[in-house]
Amino acid sequence: MKPLEIAQRICLMGHIATMPFGWVGLLFILPNPEMIVNLPPIGQTLFRVSMSGGGVVNILLGAAAVALYAYRTLGVRRWLGFMVPAVCLSLSSELMGTCTGFPFGDYGYLSGLGYKIAGLVPFTIPLSWFYVGLVSYLIALGGLQVAQNRTMIRQVGAIAVGAVLLTAWDFVLDPAMSQTIIHFWEWGQEGPFFGMPYQNFAGWLATGALFMSVGTWIWGQELPQVSRPQLGFPLVVYLSNFTYAAVLSGFSGFTIPVVLGMIVAVMPALILWWITPEKGDEGERLNSPAGDRNRVTQTTVNVVAK
Template sequence: MTLGPARALGVLTLAAMVALQVASGLAVRPERFTALIVTLLAASAVAFAAAAWGPRRALAAFGGAVLTGYAAEVVGVLTGFPFGDYAYSDVLWPQVGGVPVVVAVAWGGMGLAAYAVAVGIAPAGWARVCVGAAALTAWDLFLDPQMVRLGLWTWAEDGFYRGIPLSNFAGWLLVSAVVMLVIGWIGGDVRPGRGLLAVYTVMAVMETIAFAAVFDPTDPLVAAAGGITMGAFAASAWRRSWQR
């Protein structure tokens, strides 16, 4: 089986993202790699989506997820809803409305990947929306602890999970559900393909290894919480994908 141009681009950008994540894990200032890692993640996700949906629909779905995530972040920074009281530092630039642009890009890239997981597991309708929202929120079990330790954002009050409040995860579920609705509306009935499942799986594996063995100090709790949760979603989606 030969790779089409879109899938080939997806594979190349995913491989580049993995290499950059390895480099960041060994770097003294890993936060400097964040924007480029997220950009490569998004490029890979869009490329794999384009292979299934075509470039226009893939870009539209990505753009819809980016705008949804950005709107939620702006409201969150200004009001504390729906995530809780938090603020971004000045490390990530550029920022628009107090929100780093790369944060919105991350919503788009992982939103597409989580949607592919949802399609692989659940039938159409609210079940798919709920599974996709939970799969995307599972990623934040890694994301928030990592970004807080790098000083990219801060919470006004300590929460139960590595200083992160429960309201954050409730907010993620809500916003992620809207992201799933937007992507599903644009993507239609066409399945997004296994490339996006690979993006989700690679993120799960890389983050698990990073927290378990690379970061200083390591964090076995986060490695287990994120690895088991994202791993369960990825394994279920892959199993059902190969059964079809």
């Protein structure tokens, strides 16, 4: 196993391992302050550290794992061609949203997610847009390979479906993260959907579709042909993050968003993964120059042999 693959797996395992600590702290310990008082001094210290930095570590590990996966399987151009627009455009959207209320509605971030850029948006937020956005896009892109030789349909479909999968994740995460006993952002307006404005979801769809469109344009006509095994990693990242959000919201009493999220997010993701072809491009990197050279060399050898 190569060093980068090992690092990718370690980051993914660490990303997933931080989730139970979040569940225990947010759902059981904080609602019962006597449990904190009864902890030994080292336990209280560990609890404070986990509550203040656990969310940051979770997001950093998730972003690192997906970045390593993208570098290994897509190459530098496609990795940065998606990550840079995702981070820059989502940060711009978040800064505009926290200043003006557009496009998400009137909201603001509290503490717990790291240093705030311009005092408004935690630096981890655009990273979460990137890594959940990329795995959502890749899941859609893989399933839409059924539209063979129809590049435009696959491009537009991957942007639309990927943006829906991304928004469906927030659909489940937002209630628990903004309205429980301790929350990381708060709404300045009372919305009709469990305290959230519908405008929030329109903003998520628009922002996700925007940076996915820019990434698709940078990638060009040569979209990667992925196989079902190669989509295993994006699927695990997506489902683990959905599960984290679903547990927080479900135990906090927001069962309807969880059920709707299962319908809009989990089922489509599994179907898209299932209909992805069993075999894709050979080799570690999808449609890489090295892979192209190998195929050209093999073709030349076959012609000479004939």
